[in-house]
Amino acid sequence: MRKPKIVILGAGYGGLMTTVNLQKKLGVSEAEIVLVNKNDYHYETTWLHEVSAGTLHHDRSRFKVADVIDKSKVKFVQDTVVDIKTAEKRVILENGELEYDYLVVALGYESETFGIKGLKEYAFSIANINSARQIREHMDYIFATYNNEPVKRDELLTIVVGGAGFTGIELVGELANRVPQLCKEFDIPREKVRIICVEAAPMALPGFDPELVEYAVTQLERKGVEFKIGTAIKECTEDGIIVAKDDQVEEIKAGTVIWAAGVRGSHLIEKAGFENMRGRVKVDPYLRAPGHDDVFIVGDCSLVINEEINRPYPPTAQVAMQEGVTCAKNLAVLVRGQGEMEVFKPDLKGTVCSLGHDDAIGIVFGRKLFGSSASFMKKVVDNRALFLQGGAGLVMKKGKFNFF
Amino acid sequence: MRKPKIVILGAGYGGLMTTVNLQKKLGVSEAEIVLVNKNDYHYETTWLHEVSAGTLHHDRSRFKVADVIDKSKVKFVQDTVVDIKTAEKRVILENGELEYDYLVVALGYESETFGIKGLKEYAFSIANINSARQIREHMDYIFATYNNEPVKRDELLTIVVGGAGFTGIELVGELANRVPQLCKEFDIPREKVRIICVEAAPMALPGFDPELVEYAVTQLERKGVEFKIGTAIKECTEDGIIVAKDDQVEEIKAGTVIWAAGVRGSHLIEKAGFENMRGRVKVDPYLRAPGHDDVFIVGDCSLVINEEINRPYPPTAQVAMQEGVTCAKNLAVLVRGQGEMEVFKPDLKGTVCSLGHDDAIGIVFGRKLFGSSASFMKKVVDNRALFLQGGAGLVMKKGKFNFF
CATH class of the missing domain: 3.50.50.60 (FAD/NAD(P)-binding domain)
Structure with a gap:
């Protein structure tokens, strides 16, 4: 019997979290997993303001995808996605094509200029x-x-x-x-x-x-x-x-x-014909594109409504990574044909906004933080993201320890 | 009795060597010495190819003028020379004027593009x-x-x-x-x-x-x-x-x-009305501008003929620094009104051309050098220039010791 083939597009927060969770959940014989990414590295999008300003070297904010995937279970393809043909269950790459049984679209964000001239x-x-x-x-x-x-x-x-x-x-x-x-x-x-x-x-x-x-x-x-x-x-x-x-x-x-005022989902979402708002797809409770039981969408290309305030959750790394966990669980259910898929519900622990390496503001577990305590918490948040992606080894290699 | 006033324009190889030799030779009561330079630092012109390529940080190739002059004897003015009025014995600066009894013009080189378009x-x-x-x-x-x-x-x-x-x-x-x-x-x-x-x-x-x-x-x-x-x-x-x-x-x-194909002397040489060839003045045997007994010209603005081959000596740091030594001696003779001025005669020890930090070619004391021995010699030459300008302390601070 042919193993079902899961193709994950993008190794950002959403795609990479889906991959590392999936490789823990599924055995080698249960599914073929392919991860596609333009670069051979993942980068911490939430650290790019530091790279841009020149306060953090770009090599400190990226790591090789190969370093966190289990090569016995996941095949990594470095290529650029050109189009998604859902009717044919195919993905067109710059240098080839891939067929899939299940697809995870995690193609991230693009800048949105709202038509402002120049x-x-x-x-x-x-x-x-x-x-x-x-x-x-x-x-x-x-x-x-x-x-x-x-x-x-x-x-x-x-x-x-x-x-x-x-x-x-x-x-x-x-x-x-x-x-x-x-x-x-x-x-x-x-x-x-x-x-x-x-x-x-x-x-x-x-x-x-x-x-x-x-x-x-x-x-x-x-x-x-x-x-x-x-x-x-x-x-x-x-x-x-x-x-x-x-x-x-x-x-x-x-x-x-x-x-730095606007982002939208990938233009490939529109090109592929998914119903969307500025490149973001309002996914079903299990993170699937409406009308596509075999396509999950996670990260900045997905739109999840916060029912309490009837507004979308913001496109953050925190939400993207939690979506990756749920997506991996639901894929395992579908592949095995047993169990129940999980409804995605973000668990927002808080938000910290840095004001340079030595200052920050934030709300964490409902508590307001200022100054050095917020700045400390920001680095904890950054290191936690690394831990979830690549474990303690990655934190030691790329983590932020300039606490004071 | 008023002390004679010596004004030195430029703190490149020629001007700085004149200054540091002059401050050794003359007592505080013998002359007023003023050094004018655009920047508050001297830089090693012969190291600029490394700064340009990005293989040496620019701070490694410059030092503060204040660190090598004797403030009890030399007044340093950070300003840009605009014009020289030899008839009035005055120098026009961007932010002021200076009168002089003796002038040393050491204004260095400029790029010469030979009229090539663009x-x-x-x-x-x-x-x-x-x-x-x-x-x-x-x-x-x-x-x-x-x-x-x-x-x-x-x-x-x-x-x-x-x-x-x-x-x-x-x-x-x-x-x-x-x-x-x-x-x-x-x-x-x-x-x-x-x-x-x-x-x-x-x-x-x-x-x-x-x-x-x-x-x-x-x-x-x-x-x-x-x-x-x-x-x-x-x-x-x-x-x-x-x-x-x-x-x-x-x-x-x-x-x-x-x-990187052509240099000429400063345009101020022409502006001041000295007889010149591409901004270089063919100086008399004592390094004075023809017709100006009170104006010395050293470094890349001066032209000295090598009688043996009837061609000018090349405008190098080596020649400029030796000119500075002779210029200081001759100024001391004029200030004191005793002794004999020295005829300038370059003592060419050799030439080393680097091919990156690890390779070079050269002729030193008449001997051909290749590879690591030439590269070693190049660093010795660079360190010697520092020693002549600022002593052992400067060599320790800015010297090149990556010998192998």
């Missing part, structure tokens, strides 16, 4: 390891260029971050730590550099506890970050951005613009 | 610390960009060095060592990267011993450097260079073009 062309976005280290190198190059110009252009040194949501705030926190290092490296007075965070909503970190938000904004302003709240980016140009607040339009010249 | 706009040149680290950061950025593009452009990774003279050869030697590190850092296969050295003359290192040149070229080719000898750069564009060999015209697309 953002795609002129702004950077934190999409992956490649783009994060490009941001780092761009800033290095801009700072290295400054002192070479016959007439110095201070605006080159302005860094604009679009969005004061979670990613935007964490990014400016790192930048506030990084900029003094850059100034020292390239003989530039600190006061020449501006870090500007622009947010269209009427507050930073919309939806977060107001007391924590006030703490965050005050701390970041103390480190030299300027906030422009209630201010929308209208356009991004070669020279910077054009913003509007009420009816006031202003141009902010900047050598670096980083868009 | 070089100024699109090619980098190794002029100083600022430009060297910009080259390093540019290459980092280009390599970081490569994997972000939807269609990868291999030509981005091509590095063209214009000129296979001393600087060009030393630069490609460092690049050959640096490129594998860049490839590892940015996940790029080594074979995608080309290092091309273009030289218009019919051989690399024109004028150098042919056996040594052959060794150098063979070793560098083995490390992946491509030579295009007898090939002239006709134009530099945004996309690369256009070269011609015999009547064959070829475009070489490149993400980085570094011009």
Whole structure:
């Protein structure tokens, strides 16, 4: 009898958690498991703001997929997914094709620019390891260029971050730590550099506890970050951005613009024809795509409604990893044809938002945290993610222990 | 009685050697000594190919002027020279003016592009610390960009060095060592990267011993450097260079073009009205500008003829530093109004050309050197320059001891 073939697309939080849980649950004879990923490594998406700012080397935020999978049970294919043909139960790759009996789509997020003119062309976005280290190198190059110009252009040194949501705030926190290092490296007075965070909503970190938000904004302003709240980016140009607040339009010249205000699910979701909202599929209680009993969707391409507030859970690593656990359990039930599938219910332990390596805010188990205790907790969260993906060995290799 | 005022312009090899020798020779009461320099640091110009390639951090190749001058005898002014008015015995600075009784012009070199179209706009040149680290950061950025593009452009990774003279050869030697590190850092296969050295003359290192040149070229080719000898750069564009060999015209697309084929003396020499050839003044036997008994010119702005072969000595650090010693002696004679000025006669100990940190060629005390012994000698030469400028302490701080 042919073993059922499970194909998992993507080795991000959702896909990798599905894989490592599945390889524990299923025996070699029970199923063929194939994991497809563009790169031979997994990266910690939630650490990319540090890589982008240049405060953490990219090699510290990634590890080889081969190091955490059980090669006797999982076949790893390094390739890029081009399309999914659900009717034929086939996946088209750049360099081949795969058939499946069960499919797990864990293709992650993309930047969402909401049609704002020039953002795609002129702004950077934190999409992956490649783009994060490009941001780092761009800033290095801009700072290295400054002192070479016959007439110095201070605006080159302005860094604009679009969005004061979670990613935007964490990014400016790192930048506030990084900029003094850059100034020292390239003989530039600190006061020449501006870090500007622009947010269209009427507050930073919309939806977060107001007391924590006030703490965050005050701390970041103390480190030299300027906030422009209630201010929308209208356009991004070669020279910077054009913003509007009420009816006031202003141009902010900047050598670096980083868009950190919107994400959406993979464009492959739309291409494959799944019913979706901005690349996210509202999955059934077992994490399957509606109308596709053989296709699970986990991570940022999935949409799960929080019934208590009738709004979607945010696309976080925490939710993606918990989906991976449930997805693996449900796949085991289907493969064996026995037992009951589990209904996915996120268990939100809390949220911590870093403000640089030495400060943070958060709510953990319902308790508000500030400063060093929140910063400590952030590193615990980061190390826990590593532990769930690759065990204690991975934590020792890539973990964050600069607690104080 | 007013003390005579000696103003030294530039803290490069020539100016700094004049200063440190002068402060040893003259007492506090004998003269007022003022040293003017654009930066608060001196840098080792002969190490800039390493800074540019990214194999040596720029802070390793510079030190504070304040660390080597005797503040009781020398006043240091950090400013940029704008013009020299010899008739009025005045120097115009960006932020002030200085009068002098004796002037030492040690304003160094500039890049000479011989009118080749586009070089100024699109090619980098190794002029100083600022430009060297910009080259390093540019290459980092280009390599970081490569994997972000939807269609990868291999030509981005091509590095063209214009000129296979001393600087060009030393630069490609460092690049050959640096490129594998860049490839590892940015996940790029080594074979995608080309290092091309273009030289218009019919051989690399024109004028150098042919056996040594052959060794150098063979070793560098083995490390992946491509030579295009007898090939002239006709134009530099945004996309690369256009070269011609015999009547064959070829475009070489490149993400980085570094011009290392020509230097000239400072443009201020011409502006001040000294008789000159490409910013270099043919000085009298005591190193004075013809017709100016109170103006000494040392370093790359001076031109001294080697009578034996009736050609100018090359503008090297070795000659500049020896000129500084003679210049200081002669100034002491003039200030005291006693003794005889010394005729400048270079004592050429040899030349060593590095081929990366682990290889070199050279002629030292008339003996040919290859490989590790030449590489060792190169580091001895570098450390000796530091010793002459700032003593044993400076050698310990900035010296090169990675001998093997």
